[in-house]
Amino acid sequence: MPPVVAILHQPPGGIDHGGLRRSLQARLDRTAYRHVSRLLVASADLADTLRAGGLPGDLMRVVPPGRDPASSAVIDPGDLRAGRRAAVLSVGNWVARKGLLDLLEALASLPADAATLHLLGDDAVEPAYASRVRERMAAPDLAGRVVAHGVKTPGEVVGFYRAADVFALASLREPYGTVYGEAMTEGLPVVGWDAGNLPHLARNGVEGLAVPPGDVPALAEALxxxxxxxxxxxxxxxxxxxxxxxxxTWDDTARMVFDELRDVVKEAQ
Structure with missing residues (x-):
């Protein structure tokens, strides 16, 4: 039987499903992992989580995703500050774990001229949550201060990174946090919770600010x-x-993956 390699970017069961599906899928995932020769995981934080859950650490290799999101033409979105002192960018689908409501609350406590917030991402994934986000955006204290752009191409996303001043994502669970790495590559300080993989990417007070999870006033102060x-x-x-x-880069990531695959094949011979 040829060797089997698993590539993991989330813990067993995933992080975006309901309790029953997550529980059933976790059992299936763990069963499958018993038959693999190597576990390629997306981050050191995810590797720690997997080890804590009983998966064998000696089979794991950390292979992070690339920091370069687009090879297509970069599109300049124009002035994102819109007359304010800074432009804050957040990239992520409108799902509860991305913390958009917390980010909006934090922005609302800032002076009205402090920042314009730009949201990139799919707003149709969790319709009920997206409805709450739109309702909060329409409140008087945020009127005109938040712009939703929907889904953008990779080239357009890079253009937004380059036109923004700060990147913010109030996500509680990011196994890697690819958008943090992309934003930092384009020279943006990052703001988020001191959770998931963010502490492995950006040092608090150096490349960005990571605040206690759920502490909206601290998030506001960071912004x-x-x-x-x-x-x-x-x-x-x-x-x-x-x-x-x-x-x-993604080329580096591809080389790491194929190096691991070659090693697995050699070990199986």
């Missing part, structure tokens, strides 16, 4: 410091770009 203090923002932006230069 305040980066939108209103341009020297701090520029310092963290430069540090983020330098740090991201150490992250793999």
């Amino acid at each position: 305040r410091s980066l939108t209103l203090d341009e020297p701090v923002r520029r310092r963290m932006a430069a540090a983020a770009k330098l740090r991201a230069s150490e992250f793999p």
Whole structure:
């Protein structure tokens, strides 16, 4: 029987399904993993989670995704500040774990001239949650301060990274957080919860700000410091770009995957 390699970007059962499906899928996933020769996982944080769940650490190799999202032409979205002091960008589908409502609450507590928030992502994945997001966006304290752009091509997304000043994602569970790495590559300081893989990508106070999960006032203060203090923002932006230069590109990731596959084949001979 030829060797089997599994590529994991989420823990067994996934993180976006309901309890029953997640439980059943986790059992199936764990059963399948008993027959693999190698587990290629997306991040150090995910590897820690898998080990804590009883999966064999000696079979794991961390192979992160690439930091370069597009080879297509980059499209400039124009001025994103819209007359305010900074443009904040968030990239992610409108699902509860991405924390859009927390991000909106944090923005609402900032001075009205502090920032314009731009949201990129699919708003049709969780319709009930998306309805709550739209309702919050339409409230008087956020009127005109948030722009939803929907789904964009990779080239368009890169254009938004380059035109923004700060990247923010209030997600509680990001097994890797590809968008953090992409944003840092384009020189954006990142803001989010001190959870998931973000602490492995950006050091708090150096390349970005990571605050206690669920602490919306702390999230607001992080946004305040980066939108209103341009020297701090520029310092963290430069540090983020330098740090991201150490992250793999998609070509690097492909080489790592094929190197692991070749090693598995050799070991099986």
